[in-house]
Amino acid sequence: MQDTQGTNLDPWYGHYAERTAGLSASEVRALFAVASRPEVVSLAGGMPYVSALPQQLIERAALRAATDRAAVALQYGSGQGVPRLREQILEVMALEGIHGSVDDVVVTTGSQHALELLAKLFLDPGDVIIAEGPSYVTAITVFRSFQGEVVHVPMDDQGMNPQALRETIERVRAAGKRIKFLYTIPSFQNPTGVTLSWERRVEILEIARTSGILVLEDNPYGLLHFEQAPPPAMRSIDSEGVVYLGTFSKTLAPGLRVGWAIAPHAIREKLVLANEAAVLSPSSFSQIVISEYLDTADWKGQISTFRDVYRERRDAMLGALSDYLPSMTWTRPAGGFYVWLTMPEHLDSKAMLPRAVKELVAYTPGTAFYADGDGRRNMRLSFCYPQPDFIREGIRRLSTVINGELALLGEFSQTAPLPVQPVERDVLPPYAG
Amino acid sequence: MQDTQGTNLDPWYGHYAERTAGLSASEVRALFAVASRPEVVSLAGGMPYVSALPQQLIERAALRAATDRAAVALQYGSGQGVPRLREQILEVMALEGIHGSVDDVVVTTGSQHALELLAKLFLDPGDVIIAEGPSYVTAITVFRSFQGEVVHVPMDDQGMNPQALRETIERVRAAGKRIKFLYTIPSFQNPTGVTLSWERRVEILEIARTSGILVLEDNPYGLLHFEQAPPPAMRSIDSEGVVYLGTFSKTLAPGLRVGWAIAPHAIREKLVLANEAAVLSPSSFSQIVISEYLDTADWKGQISTFRDVYRERRDAMLGALSDYLPSMTWTRPAGGFYVWLTMPEHLDSKAMLPRAVKELVAYTPGTAFYADGDGRRNMRLSFCYPQPDFIREGIRRLSTVINGELALLGEFSQTAPLPVQPVERDVLPPYAG
Numbered sequence: 001m002q003d004t005q006g007t008n009l010d011p012w013y014g015h016y017a018e019r020t021a022g023l024s025a026s027e028v029r030a031l032f033a034v035a036s037r038p039e040v041v042s043l044a045g046g047m048p049y050v051s052a053l054p055q056q057l058i059e060r061a062a063l064r065a066a067t068d069r070a071a072v073a074l075q076y077g078s079g080q081g082v083p084r085l086r087e088q089i090l091e092v093m094a095l096e097g098i099h100g101s102v103d104d105v106v107v108t109t110g111s112q113h114a115l116e117l118l119a120k121l122f123l124d125p126g127d128v129i130i131a132e133g134p135s136y137v138t139a140i141t142v143f144r145s146f147q148g149e150v151v152h153v154p155m156d157d158q159g160m161n162p163q164a165l166r167e168t169i170e171r172v173r174a175a176g177k178r179i180k181f182l183y184t185i186p187s188f189q190n191p192t193g194v195t196l197s198w199e200r201r202v203e204i205l206e207i208a209r210t211s212g213i214l215v216l217e218d219n220p221y222g223l224l225h226f227e228q229a230p231p232p233a234m235r236s237i238d239s240e241g242v243v244y245l246g247t248f249s250k251t252l253a254p255g256l257r258v259g260w261a262i263a264p265h266a267i268r269e270k271l272v273l274a275n276e277a278a279v280l281s282p283s284s285f286s287q288i289v290i291s292e293y294l295d296t297a298d299w300k301g302q303i304s305t306f307r308d309v310y311r312e313r314r315d316a317m318l319g320a321l322s323d324y325l326p327s328m329t330w331t332r333p334a335g336g337f338y339v340w341l342t343m344p345e346h347l348d349s350k351a352m353l354p355r356a357v358k359e360l361v362a363y364t365p366g367t368a369f370y371a372d373g374d375g376r377r378n379m380r381l382s383f384c385y386p387q388p389d390f391i392r393e394g395i396r397r398l399s400t401v402i403n404g405e406l407a408l409l410g411e412f413s414q415t416a417p418l419p420v421q422p423v424e425r426d427v428l429p430p431y432a433g
Numbered sequence: 434m435q436d437t438q439g440t441n442l443d444p445w446y447g448h449y450a451e452r453t454a455g456l457s458a459s460e461v462r463a464l465f466a467v468a469s470r471p472e473v474v475s476l477a478g479g480m481p482y483v484s485a486l487p488q489q490l491i492e493r494a495a496l497r498a499a500t501d502r503a504a505v506a507l508q509y510g511s512g513q514g515v516p517r518l519r520e521q522i523l524e525v526m527a528l529e530g531i532h533g534s535v536d537d538v539v540v541t542t543g544s545q546h547a548l549e550l551l552a553k554l555f556l557d558p559g560d561v562i563i564a565e566g567p568s569y570v571t572a573i574t575v576f577r578s579f580q581g582e583v584v585h586v587p588m589d590d591q592g593m594n595p596q597a598l599r600e601t602i603e604r605v606r607a608a609g610k611r612i613k614f615l616y617t618i619p620s621f622q623n624p625t626g627v628t629l630s631w632e633r634r635v636e637i638l639e640i641a642r643t644s645g646i647l648v649l650e651d652n653p654y655g656l657l658h659f660e661q662a663p664p665p666a667m668r669s670i671d672s673e674g675v676v677y678l679g680t681f682s683k684t685l686a687p688g689l690r691v692g693w694a695i696a697p698h699a700i701r702e703k704l705v706l707a708n709e710a711a712v713l714s715p716s717s718f719s720q721i722v723i724s725e726y727l728d729t730a731d732w733k734g735q736i737s738t739f740r741d742v743y744r745e746r747r748d749a750m751l752g753a754l755s756d757y758l759p760s761m762t763w764t765r766p767a768g769g770f771y772v773w774l775t776m777p778e779h780l781d782s783k784a785m786l787p788r789a790v791k792e793l794v795a796y797t798p799g800t801a802f803y804a805d806g807d808g809r810r811n812m813r814l815s816f817c818y819p820q821p822d823f824i825r826e827g828i829r830r831l832s833t834v835i836n837g838e839l840a841l842l843g844e845f846s847q848t849a850p851l852p853v854q855p856v857e858r859d860v861l862p863p864y865a866g
């Protein structure tokens with residue numbers, strides 16, 4: 001991790017804001033350069049497989065933005081987003097049980113920017129954000145960059161544990177700290193792939209409501225289910241206590257950088273002001289390309305195509321894990337992009353990464369997804385981008401590395417070689433709470 | 434101005450960050466709705482005249498992004514921006530005397546987002562930003578949104594007054610406050626249209642250097658000169674003490690939302706991290722469209738076309754002001770988008786605006802461009818968007834309103850009608866420092 005507060009070589013050292021100390025290079029970021037070498041099988045990134053998109057319809061949408069719609073697409077727009085696109089976003093969200101008004105939707109520069117703006121609107125230094133442990137790496141980065149403190153709640157194979165949530169809220173408040181959000185990715189979570197059950201959605205919303213805590217529901221993957229759909233969005237149950245974040249990055253293309261938030265009215269007003277201050281208006285061009293695509297393409301059919309693509313890759317990964325790493329534990333996602341692998345004690349996924357890259361396979365170390373240093377035994381394995389054969393080969397290479405590590409540990413151990421612990425598959429290991 | 438801290442009707446009132454109190458709706462924002470009515474001549478907005486763009490080349494660039502370049506354009510990209518575009522940005526900046534490395538350039542979501550990210554990186558609550566008085570409205574909004582305090586330095590027709598700058602630095606520091614930036618728009622300033630002379634650029638950089646103050650040079654309009662080019666950019670004189678902000682919004686199209694910063698190395702590193710936290714990466718699609726346009730179009734010729742378009746409009750505005758409002762004072766910009774009008778004492782441009790809109794003309798009240806309530810006698814008149822005939826008609830309508838106000842003031846005055854003060858044209862009135 002690079003030093004970000006500056007050094008004596010930086011003449012502006014000492015001029016930065018306090019919050020800048022919290023802005024560090026993520027472990028995922030450092031991997032981008034590595035993962036882009038063609039000989040490496042990257043199971044590290046979260047890049048969607050955009051080659052599966054309908055070339056001609058994307059072309060037509062781009063052309064429309066540059067011709068008939070150019071007067072709007074090339075110009076500054078509203079800080080809230082193009083009205084027609086906001087209507088279409090309501091249609092997308094209706095698939096997950098959400099109903100609302102176009103007036104409550106704010107278009108942002110990817111849902112990432114909605115996260116950033118909400119952090120800016122809500123976080124004073126020292127404020128606490130409760131999140132699943134593990135959680136999305138760049139959400140943790142954003143919260144830290146506004147001097148927020150992320151406190152994790154353990155999960156199991158049904159998602160965040162409600163009883164642990166209650167205890168965490170109590171403990172944080174007893175320590176005199178203010179809780180600003182409960183941040184959750186309820187469907188096919190990043191990085192675990194786990195989905196929060198219906199019963200827990202209801203229970204967690206009730207806990208948040210009675211505790212007066214705003215819920216940030218981040219849902220990039222909900223429509224990418226491989227079997228049945230996940231339970232309805234939490235926003236479909238509670239419109240006043242939830243800010244919901246959606247995106248076109250996974251169902252269409254991340255390069256357009258268009259996401260959105262739907263928020264309670266007063267928060268929505270502030271979001272628009274914050275959006276205007278930050279970027280004046282989100283890209284009209286990108287919004288028009290997407291709006292034209294949604295108007296002309298069978299976008300629901302395209303989401304089905306993506307489901308088929310990713311299901312095949314998920315199956316390739318799970319199969320390869322069974323074949324090559326039968327003694328490890330991993331999650332079995334029913335949608336999304338990620339599998340979460342747990343290795344035996346004493347293995348360290350971050351320390352192991354350079355050896356993995358030498359074996360031409362990359363992953364994201366588990367520590368990236370915790371604010372507290374946890375996750376050393378874990379890694380996130382992405383099945384979204386490589387073809388199934390490459391996924392299989394990647395897991396094979398990974399097994400070479402892990403088995404080599406285990407052998408090495410055994411050799412150097414004062415005692416007998418570490419036993420490979422028998423673990424039950426399909427069950428997410430409990431995380432230190 | 435709407436209440437932004439919330440009310441009792443907002444259940445999340447009291448949950449917002451302290452900084453959110455500083456995030457208010459700008460006066461420009463409230464005008465967007467009004468100005469969009471077709472019967473209103475809007476001299477209020479800063480929308481470039483994108484209809485002057487070469488339709489076929491934009492179309493071709495968009496098509497390339499959606500076809501041959503789709504694998505990059507539709508995907509996540511680098512948080513620093515597309516390498517080829519960063520090379521092209523160096524070619525654009527070379528026109529204003531700036532030389533640097535592609536490694537020092539960071540692509541942002543419009544230069545507005547570079548401003549936001551720099552404010553985030555540098556401003557602690559109470560930190561001071563020194564800026565011209567008046568200055569760009571949404572820069573003031575951004576600085577306030579991070580609890581910065583904007584202190585204005587008066588300008589005259591040569592731009593910011595160096596002696597006043599020295600005194601301001603001394604006064605602010607004597608009050609125990611930290612100065613984080615000197616924010617300046619040296620060429621065809623927004624809102625005055627005034628250009629900082631070469632001698633003053635050198636002198637102000639020297640003041641900043643000896644005072645240890647970082648300069649933010651914001652230069653959206655420098656290439657849009659109507660007679661000779663403005664003096665070289667301040668960044669061309671000092672690469673270590675200046676962060677320079679550029680944009681394609683005025684020379685190409687704002688709807689793509691692509692701007693950039695070129696910054697000293699250590700600041701550049703932090704800017705990339707902040708950019709990644711905020712939006713992961715700027716839009717690959719927009720960047721590829723622009724890169725393809727620059728590779729295939731006579732973009733320098735197109736900037737000449739824009740100069741011709743805006744010169745004609747500037748002339749129409751100056752001519753109409755001479756004809757219809759001969760007793761007022763205004764600036765005579767040699768480039769850019771704006772004229773700054775000063776009315777006699779006792780007139781209030783903000784209070785007058787509803788009457789102006791009733792007469793079907795809109796402008797931006799001068800108070801929008803000051804952090805301290807100054808500017809009531811002033812208004813910003815934009816000549817960038819309406820056709821010359823409309824500009825002339827807009828100024829005619831404005832004269833009706835102003836003359837009506839003056840007559841009214843005379844009638845209701847206890848003393849004799851207010852004399853219209855004889856003022857020298859071409860000289861920017863001194864601002865209260």
